[in-house]
Amino acid sequence: MSEKELPARDPRRSPWRRIADEMVDGVGWLTTLLSIVLAMAVGAVLIIVSDPEVRGTFGYFFTRPGDALSASWDAVWTAYKALFTGAVWNPDRSWNAATALGPLSETLTEATPLLLGGLAIGLAFKAGLFNIGGQGQLIMGAICANYVGFTVTGPPGVAIVTAVLAGIFGGALYGGLVGFLKARTGAHEVIVTIMLNHIAAAFLVWVITTELFRNPDRNDAVSQSVSDNALLPRLLGWLPDGAGLRVNFGLFLAAAAVLFSWWLLNRSTLGFELRAVGANAAAARTAGMSVGRAQILAMAISGALMGVVGATQVLGTTNASHALTAQIDAGLGFTAITVALLGRASPIGTVFAALLFGALQAGGRAMQGQAGVSIEIVGVIQALIVLFVAAPPLVRGLFRLRGGTAPEAALASKGWNG
Template sequence: MSEQTEVVTQPEPAPEQRDRTVEQSSRWQQAMRDIVGGSAMISVLAVLLALIAGGILIAVTDARVQQTAGYFFARPGDMLAAIWNAVSKAYLALFRGSIYNFARDDVGSALTSLTDTLVFATPLIAAGLGVGLGFRAGLFNIGGRGQMIMAAAAAGWVGFSFNLPPVIHVIVAVAAGLIAGGIWGGIVGLLKAKTGAHEVIVTIMLNFVALYFLMYMLRTPGLLQAPGGNTPKTPPMEPTAIFPPLFPGHNVHWGFLTAIAATVYVWWLLNRSSMGFQFRAVGINPNAARTAGMSVSSVYIWTMTISGALCGLAGVNQVLGTVTSGFSSGIDAGIGFDAITVALLGRSRPWGIFAAGLLFGAFKAGGFTMQAAAQVPVDIVLVVQSLIVLFIAAPPLVRAIFRLPTPGTAPRRRVRASDRRAEKGAAA
């Protein structure tokens, strides 16, 4: 399987081609072309396309739209109005649930939606950073789920069974979670480095192993099961181990600050540290990195360990911040897989992932409001999310849909004219 998992690589224009463009078109035109055809524009258009596709899905499955479609040719206005109603109602609910709830009276409670978005975004950012870090080193960590589960189990166990002073308890619980996630990820790196086992297969398999291990611990008294209970669920966390809220009256907690800290750390690691330099070098070309004297094995091990710890941070945030009343086997809530889409949308850049995490957090927070207010099942969020990534993964497709130019190239007619001139020159 491919060593390079750096997803979206822009084709580098050939140097002579670039020179020619600079000669022929003015600098402003060139800048405009690069902005319109560049990767940021592709991301925005991908989100737009996916939302349009989601809108079509909402409209097609809406009862009123189906009803009015029966007499579309008699009164087309009815169906168009029905489509507009269904789609706008759903997307307005999405906005209300994720950013600003204008149905509320005061600004404070209207902003609850925004702080809910931050709550949903926190684990997505953390796990997205983990997956993105792997991408930069050429590793594909699909094991976010397993790493989250192991971290949640460790942090949760520390969180409900220890008696420690307030601040220390949180720190110990977070550390336990990070270590557990790091070990679960590090196993993969170790196997890859020592035996060449492909990390995709190993992480998928370890996801299931972690899940069944958690299920076993959850139903075994003395491990994670709440004493006296028969259900596979842990006891609630001790108050000393819970992340305190950031603002009174809102759900957002100190976990969000850990996500910001993790983003800064990954940015520093990748862009300012020599270890991160090695990660990137191995990601671009492991053979060249080996030739340059870097230890590819240790890069694999360290990348997977840190990646696992970051996914672990997502699990820690779930148990110490979001689901503090005791958790069951669904604690990962699909975040391990969502994180892949977050990392892809963020193009594996730390702050890009941060933004992508916020966007998908908003989709999640708004999705539930949409389900309640507009009877649109929350699963549509998955559809929109995966379509965004599909569109982003194939820039030529988006460029073809919107007839955008490829950045760094001259308009076709000019290239042809200059080609002809060059040919003439050669002939002469």
């Protein structure tokens, strides 16, 4: 079931699909790495120009250029050092669980929903579908998981499994609806998912005001909190001083999703059918494959993974109240798209992309608190990474890499395919 066995890509595919195909198939690991370097360099420029003290030194640059260069270096070094220490490890702190593992715990906590969402978007993309409906599928999964979480009684294991399965069901049902409309009516999945996002968001706003969901002890629109037995356990809470470490069992769910996605796409008959339909639906149909069935299943599985994201939002530690609010999606449905594209829609690549974005999110808070740099710069860096990945000729041109003789191409010819 190798890529060589798949049919050639359909030359009639839409322009947006061709651009995404170029990002997924035409960008090697070296171009991706250089895109990250370029984005960080532009971020450094933004850090410099956003600091009023540094800008002031450029007023007399030609008189004392050393002041401007020194101030610029100090600003960038302080910001990126805070980014690293907030995301990976802080060597300046004394050893204990909270300080030593806190940054890594935050990175993994932020990366977990991004990884699940990136896998969801990437799997649909492999089947030739652009799932823009992650937001709606996440919301439906969160609603179902929340309802089960505060109504089902039982031991912790039973309550957690039931709530997570409810989230999977809600996301799969909402995603499968997109696949059904695509397969039966030919409706474009991008338009359908965008509309369903609006419907899900409006439904969420309404449902948290109903007597069934609304928290009677609150005056604002917030649902009831899930029971303690349904909460995902913290992985490091047993360590001394580890109560504040937020990484939870959702990380294991994400790891299981990675293994499942890899097996599905690379070792199963259904996965081969999904990739064949994604490469060329007409050729797959000629070979006897059911294109409609593949599209429905792809969107249902994609929605199920987004439903797990919704479940972790209400059962995990990123939501202190463990309840539904109108902002429960936290923009994850759309951030997952960038993670999937940066990870080239592969399960392994998505792991690294999610870890990178999770580190930027966790470190960005430390950068804002310690260096006074706006966390919005982190969002700009993330957007720039995707922008540069989407424009490989620009990156190759800046670093004088020729497409036919780039190091990544030479390594790929020796079996190092990034």
